[in-house]
Amino acid sequence: MTIGIDDLPVRDELRGQSPYGAPQLDVPVRLNTNENPYPLPEPLVDRIAERVRDAARHLNRYPDRDAVELRTRLAEYLTKTSGHRVGRADVWAANGSNEVIQQLLQTFGGPGRTAIGFEPSYSMHALIARGTGTGWIAGPRADDFSIDLAAAEKAIAENRPDVVFVTTPNNPTGNAVPASTIIALYEAAQAAKPSIMVVDEAYVEFSHGASLLPLLDGRPNLVVSRTMSKAFGAAGLRLGYLAANPAVVDAVQLVRLPYHLSAVTQATALAALEHTDTLLGYVEQLKAERDRLVDALRALGYEVTDSDANFVQFGRFPDAHEAWRKILDRGVLVRDNGVPGWLRVTAGTPEENDAFLDAVRELKKEQN
Numbered sequence: 001m002t003i004g005i006d007d008l009p010v011r012d013e014l015r016g017q018s019p020y021g022a023p024q025l026d027v028p029v030r031l032n033t034n035e036n037p038y039p040l041p042e043p044l045v046d047r048i049a050e051r052v053r054d055a056a057r058h059l060n061r062y063p064d065r066d067a068v069e070l071r072t073r074l075a076e077y078l079t080k081t082s083g084h085r086v087g088r089a090d091v092w093a094a095n096g097s098n099e100v101i102q103q104l105l106q107t108f109g110g111p112g113r114t115a116i117g118f119e120p121s122y123s124m125h126a127l128i129a130r131g132t133g134t135g136w137i138a139g140p141r142a143d144d145f146s147i148d149l150a151a152a153e154k155a156i157a158e159n160r161p162d163v164v165f166v167t168t169p170n171n172p173t174g175n176a177v178p179a180s181t182i183i184a185l186y187e188a189a190q191a192a193k194p195s196i197m198v199v200d201e202a203y204v205e206f207s208h209g210a211s212l213l214p215l216l217d218g219r220p221n222l223v224v225s226r227t228m229s230k231a232f233g234a235a236g237l238r239l240g241y242l243a244a245n246p247a248v249v250d251a252v253q254l255v256r257l258p259y260h261l262s263a264v265t266q267a268t269a270l271a272a273l274e275h276t277d278t279l280l281g282y283v284e285q286l287k288a289e290r291d292r293l294v295d296a297l298r299a300l301g302y303e304v305t306d307s308d309a310n311f312v313q314f315g316r317f318p319d320a321h322e323a324w325r326k327i328l329d330r331g332v333l334v335r336d337n338g339v340p341g342w343l344r345v346t347a348g349t350p351e352e353n354d355a356f357l358d359a360v361r362e363l364k365k366e367q368n
């Protein structure tokens with residue numbers, strides 16, 4: 001007899017659910033998970049090997065539990081790129097920003113508490129809420145996918161959430177949220193009840209605008225989360241981090257697993273941070289390719305949401321899933337996020353983007 005999940009005594013809220021994850025299909029052009037298409041440069045690969053070799057000599061010991069050197073270097077990176085002074089005590093790191101978000105919800109959410117996000121947005125916020133027993137509130141967005149401040153403030157006042165998520169630039173829509181909206185939402189949330197506001201800046205290096213890190217000044221309940229998965233081209237590394245008031249960093253210590261960041265991870269991330277300038281050079285190329293995709297899609301007659309990220313949301317399709325399948329038939333994998341009428345494409349190399357544009361050009365001809 002085969003046993004299925006439903007035969008096991010799993011928690012009620014997990015019954016009938018599916019795990020998160022985009023299809024990992026073997027197709028020539030994969031533009032579906034917002035990865036950076038450029039492999040790490042060889043000098044960096046050599047530096048990682050060197051640093052990991054050194055770390056390997058001490059793998060009989062647990063790693064630095066507080067990741068002091070790594071947090072120092074991350075703080076320097078944030079200070080240099082935002083102009084806002086960030087210190088080591090303001091930074092915390094974990095295995096991907098997903099783990100950062102999980103630790104924040106374990107600390108500030110949990111049973112009997114709620115979190116709100118403005119949808120469509122990054123669906124892992126809701127899933128991690130479920131996994132941590134935090135109630136989820138799906139807040140609204142306007143038809144153009146911007147945050148309608150009055151509607152958002154109303155949702156906050158009515159629900160009095162313990163955690164507020166704002167993703168900017170937003171995934172999957174690509175548009176950024178103005179600083180003035182973040183400030184107003186923070187104030188609305190604090191007026192409703194003391195709560196934590198998480199600004200998820202996973203894609204901020206690709207933005208036309210600046211990071212919201214300066215907003216941390218005077219806002220002790222604000223957290224900015226970041227990742228090395230996108231701009232640093234290191235999705236396989238699994239390194240995410242946050243910047244906040246040091247008290248927030250102290251609070252997440254209560255839920256983090258001891259030695260959660262392996263010595264190998266810390267060594268690899270430190271090597272990558274030594275090559276920031278080269279890696280950010282790729283970001284400039286990707287921004288130019290992202291802008292090219294936006295222009296080309298609009299020229300073809302598609303509707304495109306303004307993008308500050310390394311991906312572009314385009315539509316509208318009477319049946320987005322069917323369009324997704326037809327693009328896939330032409331060897332290009334994009335993302336069907338379940339936003340009715342829309343698909344999302346990640347900016348790849350110029351050749352990959354050309355292949356994608358050829359595919360959607362043919363699709364448009366077929367539709368006309």
Ligand code: PMP
Nearest residue numbers: 096097098122171202227229240
């Ligand atoms: N936040 C957003 C908005 C994302 O799109 C992603 C990745 N898709 C993440 C966080 C998580 O990234 P990671 O765990 O790789 O740092």
